[in-house]
Amino acid sequence: RRHPVQTANPPPLRNSPTIPSPSQSSPPFDTEIPSPASRYNTTSSQSTSSHPVLYSSYSLSTLYDRTEVVRMEEPGRTEGEGKGGSSGATGIFATMKKNLLPVLTVMAVVGGVSMGFILRTTSSSKWTPREVMYIQFPGDLFLRMLKGLIIPLLVASVTAAIGSLDFSLSKKIGGRAVLYYVSTTLLAVIEGIILVLLIKPGSRVSDVLKEDRKGSVMSRPVTTADTLLDLVRNLFPPNLVQSCIAQYRTVIIPPKEINETNSDIKLWDFTGEYTGSSNVLGLVVFSVVQGIAIAQMGKVGKPLQDFYTALGEAMMLITNWVIWLSPIGVFFLVAAKVLEAESFAVMVGQMGMYFLTVMVGLILHGFIVVPLIYVVCVKKMPIKFIANMGQAIITAFATGSSSATLSVSMGCLEEKNGIDTRVSRFVMPIGATINMDGTALYEAVAVIFISQVRHLSLSLTQIISVSITATMASIGAASIPQAGLVTMVMVLDTVGLPAEDVSLIFAVDWLLDRFRTTVNVLGDAIGAGVVAHLSQKELAQLPTIN
Known part of the structure; x- marks a missing residue:
């Protein structure tokens, strides 16, 4: 009126x-x-x-x-006008408006797959890498924006979250998170081993495929000891600025001529080099130590604590802006991946059982086992929790990177699931770095699959070695697309299989990488929910940040 x-x-x-x-x-x-x-x-x-x-x-x-x-x-x-049938339509539109971004992203995935198949079928020749690059260019820009937020968001979030907690509480939350990570990773490996031993997908691969893939790629020579030592070295970066752009790894130098006397790789010379990928694990360790120091300083450390809190909020705000570009980026990323994929007939006909085995394992772990852990710990059904993580799940599938999805995952946890920021910003960056359930399951299945292809029977001791090595390899895997192929060499070396056998699974790895990244992100999110619930009493005694 x-x-x-x-x-x-x-x-x-x-x-x-x-x-x-x-x-x-x-x-x-x-x-x-x-x-x-x-x-x-x-x-x-x-x-x-x-x-x-x-x-x-x-x-x-x-x-x-x-x-x-x-x-x-x-x-x-x-009386009653505007109610009844129209209210149902209004409710649908309200729901669509509330979930507009996830709906648009799902449509982008479907549209990207459709566009990829249309371009494949209408072209008389195979698309060249340069042509695929042109299609993928808008998606690359979106991926670059997400990756550019990783380091400032990770350092600020972990430091601010731990700095706002009492040291004893930080130990409790960190201990619960690590216990969850190790437990779920071991469960994933065990599930994968059981499935691959029951289904035996390697016995169904034809000899033609073995010969076609053999020698198609040369892997970097590496030993298990070097991989584990590099993992420990990267925990303690000598230069924080360098850690933002590179991480250390050992390089084995093969002799010019290999014969019977020098064929042992452990006798070859070696050196060290810095690769062009960020040392995320080292930055996480530094951020944890820095947060503990700020918490111990009390009032003196308050300005530094406020700085990191404000920086984290600024990064989350920028993330909210960038994520609205996800439908465009996802569309072109998915379309490009469909274009550059090899023959789908070969993938389904020759690798179908392997693909099915990994998919059954990922679905079993990501949508049954891990949600059951949530039900037992939180005493609630996780359906709504998982639904609220929809945007992060779709982004993980499109990008194939846990790190690139980190900011989206934290936003879904805090804004939709109401997870305490001190938990989400402490647990999620660490989880995105070391908790790779999907990768661990995939590597265990892949190694036993390759042994089945070669008609080799693994002993119980070798299977246990595969379990332990796959768990360690998943922790050491960088949270970037297809990093599992790099650590796969480490697991193959455990059972004496040649590194070149990784080429057997190249045909389907690009697609499985998307699904296992999705399971990785979902496992991190459910872990944050479990840790937040178990830490309610301790968190209630402290003031909240933001």
């Missing part, structure tokens, strides 16, 4: 509701509403204005809630 002229005593409205007493909590729609100053400033309430302030201190949703009073009084409106 609007009056043409505001007066000190406006005329009464026809059929207006009775003005309640001051003791009532909710004023009617047409009554005087206090100004914002009177709500937040105790001194301003002593002075009154000659004109009432209408609506100014109420949100738009509050006005919507109160318009029902006016609608009931409007002439010509019959």
Whole structure:
């Protein structure tokens, strides 16, 4: 209702509701509403204005809630009008609007797959790498923006989260997170081994495929000992700036001529080099130590704590801007991957059982075993929790990178699932670095699959070695697309299989990489939910950040 002229005593409205007493909590729609100053400033309430302030201190949703009073009084409106069938349509549109971004991203995935198949079938020749690069270019820009947020978001989030906690509480939360990570990774490996031994997908691969793939790629020579030592070395970076752009690895130098006397790789010379990928694990360790130091400093460390808190919030805000570009980026990324994939007939015909084995394992672990852990610990069904992680799941599938999805995952946890920021910003960066359930399951299945292709029977001791090595390899795997292929060499070396056999699974790895990354991200998110629930009492004793 609007009056043409505001007066000190406006005329009464026809059929207006009775003005309640001051003791009532909710004023009617047409009554005087206090100004914002009177709500937040105790001194301003002593002075009154000659004109009432209408609506100014109420949100738009509050006005919507109160318009029902006016609608009931409007002439010509019959009782029940606007309800019934139209309310259902309104509810659907409201749900669509609330979940607009996930809906658009799903449509982008479907559209990208469709576009990829259309371009494949309409082209008379195979698409060249340069042509695929042109299609993928918008997706690469989106991926670059996400990756550019990883390091500042990771360092700021971990430091601010731990700095806001008591040291004893940090140990409890960290201990719960590590226990969850190790337990779920071991479960994933065991599930994969059981499935591959039962299904035996390697016995169904033809000799033609073995010969076609043999020698198609040369892998970097590596030993298990070097891989584990490099993992420990990267925990302690000598240069933090260098850690943002490179990580250390051991390089084995083969002799010019290999013969019977020098064929042992352990006798070859070696050196060290820095690769072009960030040392995320070292940055996480430094951030944890820095957060503990800030927490121990008390008031002296408060300015530094505020800085990292503000930096983390700024990175999350930028993430919210970037993520609205995800439908465009996802569309072109998926279309390009479909274009550069090898023959789908070969993939389904020759590698179908291997693909099926890995997929059954990933679905079993990601959507049955891990949710059961959530049910046992939280005493709630995880359906809504998983649904709220939809945007992160889709982004993980499109990018194939846990790190690139980190900012999206944290946003879904905090904004939709209500996870305490001190838990999400502590647990998720660590989980994105070391918790790779899908990768561990995949590597265990792949190694035994390759042994089946070669008609080799692994002993119980070798299977146990595969389990332990796959767990360690998944921790050492960089959270970047197809990093599992690199650590696969380490697991193959455990059972004495040649590194060149990795080429057997290249045909389907690009697609399985998307699914195992999705399981990795979902496992991290459910872990954050479990840790947050188990840490409720300790967190309630401390003030929240943000």
